[in-house]
Amino acid sequence: MVEMFSRIRKGILLLGIFLFLFFVFVHPIPSLSTEAQNNIGLFFLTASLWTTNYLPLPVTGLLIFVLLPVLKILSPTDSFRLLGNRAVFFILGAFILSTGLLRTGLARRIALNLLKIFRDDYLKTLRGVFLIAFILSLFMPEHATAAILLPVVLEVSHLLNIKRGSREGKLLFLSLAWGAVIGGIGTMLGGARAPLALGMLYETFSIKISFIRWSVFALPVAVAVGGIALLLQSILMKGAGEKITADKLKEQKLPPLKRDEKYVAVIYLITLSLWVFLNKYIPLSLSALIGAILLFATRTIKWKDAQDYVNWGVIIMYGGAIALGTSLVKSGAATWFASSIISFTGNKPFLILALLSVFTILLTEFMSNTAAVALMLPIGFGISQSFGLDPVAVTFAITIPGGLAFMLPVGTPPNAIAYSAGYHSIKDSAKYGVLLNISSWFILLLFIKFLWPLLGVKI
Amino acid sequence: MKILFVFTNLRYNEDAFNYLIDQIKKSGKTSCYIYFVPSKAIPRRLASWILYMGVLGEKLTEDLKETLRKELITRGEETLNELCNRVKLEGGVVGECKSMAGDLSNILEKLYEEITPDLVIIPREGEALFEEKEDVDVKFDYVEK
Numbered sequence: 001m002v003e004m005f006s007r008i009r010k011g012i013l014l015l016g017i018f019l020f021l022f023f024v025f026v027h028p029i030p031s032l033s034t035e036a037q038n039n040i041g042l043f044f045l046t047a048s049l050w051t052t053n054y055l056p057l058p059v060t061g062l063l064i065f066v067l068l069p070v071l072k073i074l075s076p077t078d079s080f081r082l083l084g085n086r087a088v089f090f091i092l093g094a095f096i097l098s099t100g101l102l103r104t105g106l107a108r109r110i111a112l113n114l115l116k117i118f119r120d121d122y123l124k125t126l127r128g129v130f131l132i133a134f135i136l137s138l139f140m141p142e143h144a145t146a147a148i149l150l151p152v153v154l155e156v157s158h159l160l161n162i163k164r165g166s167r168e169g170k171l172l173f174l175s176l177a178w179g180a181v182i183g184g185i186g187t188m189l190g191g192a193r194a195p196l197a198l199g200m201l202y203e204t205f206s207i208k209i210s211f212i213r214w215s216v217f218a219l220p221v222a223v224a225v226g227g228i229a230l231l232l233q234s235i236l237m238k239g240a241g242e243k244i245t246a247d248k249l250k251e252q253k254l255p256p257l258k259r260d261e262k263y264v265a266v267i268y269l270i271t272l273s274l275w276v277f278l279n280k281y282i283p284l285s286l287s288a289l290i291g292a293i294l295l296f297a298t299r300t301i302k303w304k305d306a307q308d309y310v311n312w313g314v315i316i317m318y319g320g321a322i323a324l325g326t327s328l329v330k331s332g333a334a335t336w337f338a339s340s341i342i343s344f345t346g347n348k349p350f351l352i353l354a355l356l357s358v359f360t361i362l363l364t365e366f367m368s369n370t371a372a373v374a375l376m377l378p379i380g381f382g383i384s385q386s387f388g389l390d391p392v393a394v395t396f397a398i399t400i401p402g403g404l405a406f407m408l409p410v411g412t413p414p415n416a417i418a419y420s421a422g423y424h425s426i427k428d429s430a431k432y433g434v435l436l437n438i439s440s441w442f443i444l445l446l447f448i449k450f451l452w453p454l455l456g457v458k459i
Numbered sequence: 460m461k462i463l464f465v466f467t468n469l470r471y472n473e474d475a476f477n478y479l480i481d482q483i484k485k486s487g488k489t490s491c492y493i494y495f496v497p498s499k500a501i502p503r504r505l506a507s508w509i510l511y512m513g514v515l516g517e518k519l520t521e522d523l524k525e526t527l528r529k530e531l532i533t534r535g536e537e538t539l540n541e542l543c544n545r546v547k548l549e550g551g552v553v554g555e556c557k558s559m560a561g562d563l564s565n566i567l568e569k570l571y572e573e574i575t576p577d578l579v580i581i582p583r584e585g586e587a588l589f590e591e592k593e594d595v596d597v598k599f600d601y602v603e604k
Contacts, residue, residue: 102519147519151526158533308518413515420505420527 009052016048024071032336038071039333043375046324050371057368058313061320073327082326083319086285087199091192091318092310093288097271098140098189099309100264100295107136107148109254109261115152122160122168123237126175127230129153133179133414134186134226138219139268142184142191142403143413144309149176150417157423167240170424171233174432177418178229178406184414185403186222187215188275188284192318193373194218195284197399200325200374204381205391211275211284216455217396221447225404225440232435263300267291321374325381334382341379347387349459353397353448356380360398361437364405369412373402390458397448404440406433460486461554463576464542465567467498468531475582476542482578483551490554491546492574495539496563497532 023041027034042064049060068079101107111132118128129149136145153176156162162169184190188198188211198214201207271291274282282290295301328334345351356376363372380394405411407430409419415429453459464479483489501524515523536558543556554574559566571579 099516143515144519147515147523150523154526154530164534305518307516309516311516417523420523421530422505 009054013048013052013054016045016051019044019048029336033332035071035073036331036333036336039073039328039331040336042067042071042073042324043328043333043378046320047367047375050375051367056313057371058316058320061317064320064324068323068327073331074323079323079327082203082323083316085199085203085319085322086283087195087202087322088315088319090188090195090198090285090288092315093285093290093292094189094195095141095310096292096295096301096306097268097288098144099306100267100301101140102144102148102309103301103305104258104260104264106261106264107140107145108152109257111136111149111152112254115156123234125156125160126171126233126237129156129172130175130179130226130230130233133176134183134222137180137183137190137414138186138222139189139272141189142180143417145183146176146180146414146417149180150421154421157421162423164423167236170428171236173418173421173423174429175229175233177414177429178436179226180414181403181406181412182222182226182229184412185225185400186219187211191403192314192370193399193402196318196321196370197373197377197395197402198284199322200377200381201391201395203322203326204329205384207391209392209395210279212279217447217452218400220451221400221440221444224443224447225436228439228443229436232432236432260300263298264295267294267298267300270294317368318370321370325374325378328378329381329385334378335386336382337379338382338386341383342387349389349393350449352383352387352389353393353459354445356383356394357397357401357444357448358441361401361404361441364402365407365411365437367410369402369405373399376402393448393452393457393459396452396457397444401441401444404437406436406440408433460489460578461574461576462489462491463570463574463579464491464493464581465496465563465570465579466494466535466538466582467496467563468528468535469498469500469502469584470582471535471538472582475580476545479580480545480549480551483546483549487550488552490552491543492554492570492576493539493542493546493556494566494570495535495558496566497535497558497560498563499528501527501531 020041022028023037023044027037029037032040045067046060046064049055049063050057055063065079065083068074069076098107114132114135115125115128118124118131133145133149136149153172157169157172162172188194194214198209201209268291271287271294274287274290275284278287292306296303328337341352341355345355356379360372360376363376376398377395380389380398381391383389384391384394403412405415407415408426409416409429415433418424419426419429448459460482462479462482464476466475479491483491505527539556539558543553546553567579567581570576
């Protein structure tokens, strides 16, 4: 399977380079400007690099900043300006806040305390792992949730003597991945996708979405998909795990709450209140940075901690993604993509949203979910501009499914981290993941069709 | 007959161990010296899945690697005990059943000199103790005296 992936990766990379050269040097679409055709070439090159990881993600971000001016799509000033987007600063602040949760051990304490509640039987323990991952991912990036929970879940598996390759073992680690992935779509804090989408929406249409409004759209989808995952868990566990008693989990003792943990909790609550109640007066990115600065000012974390816990390189990737998306819309390249899709579907908003969301789910299984959103949003925005589709609906219809990668480890860090424990195979995650992919897409379609119009979105 | 069987978290597979059992059955009275040498490395495939994700900070990545290392060592020690018990069940004599920290080639050299085995079996490097299936074609090396 590894060799097959390697061959597919090579093929995608070569195709991306070929399409880049074809659009940049041949200019095959006479009706489009040179800049737009160069931009389409850059889109394909970036998509292939993000899919194959031939270059580290941040380096592809840097390449975008270099190629935008070189290909005369944007001036160097306009290109570099996009790295200073408010979404980038929101992500930066949110990542530093999560550093506080991780460094002080507060996130682990919350996880272990919650786990004690679910000790009656093994199915409850599985549900507990799922719900803890789900809840933590509502407040911190899903990759950090999975990374911090992996040792906890491994501890559980040893305490309860769960065997690798057993149904109990597979579901324990899949529950960790599923909880983190599904919780991650519920708020803006589960990953960089939502802030990135908001940044692109603001750059293109000058539309802002509040923290609460985002959650009103995204959280019900997360809860419904979570319900399906719990149901699947119960079905798959039928007749298994009955002999396992989870009582040993109660024996885990934790040290008393430290001063730093209390400070992180208070600062996090302050920041959350600013996001929820004062977002009309203080932009989300500023609130995130205020929270981050408070952590340093109270000596709760040091700059070294932020350096250690945050991958600063990905900030460049996010900046690059915003620059690419904005340039695609400005150069008219996004309109070309949009027209190609509309010529296939006709101007039927629901069908377009359904197709955009399913394409995003397919893409996100094979590449970083932020990258998938960054590639799909400009196409969606092109459709919005040309055919009058509500850009807010497009943003949600792409960004929410952008987080729903269940099948492959490469789709999202929680999948990779859960897989790294070696309790389940790629075949297992693909088999169960495809069921979750299909059911979550149907759930999303139901929400788009029936709930979103009630929330003021035009479908 | 004396057989030296050495495995690590990256070098273990059932075929190699079955070969050891075959030798016990063939030779009758066999003394087996079974060692587990914990390796600091984590399986390459595993590392590539995680590290290419490019989103974890340095500390989280290091913590994650440490968690996985510990896990693989625990698995290695469990496997060591299982193997020694199976050798006994198959009628072999367990000369030594031990976990040894250090460089694999140095340990092998030292054990070879001390034990003077008739046969040395070393599983080839793969994704051992991580996934059930192995990707390597030839799954172990053996050297007969």
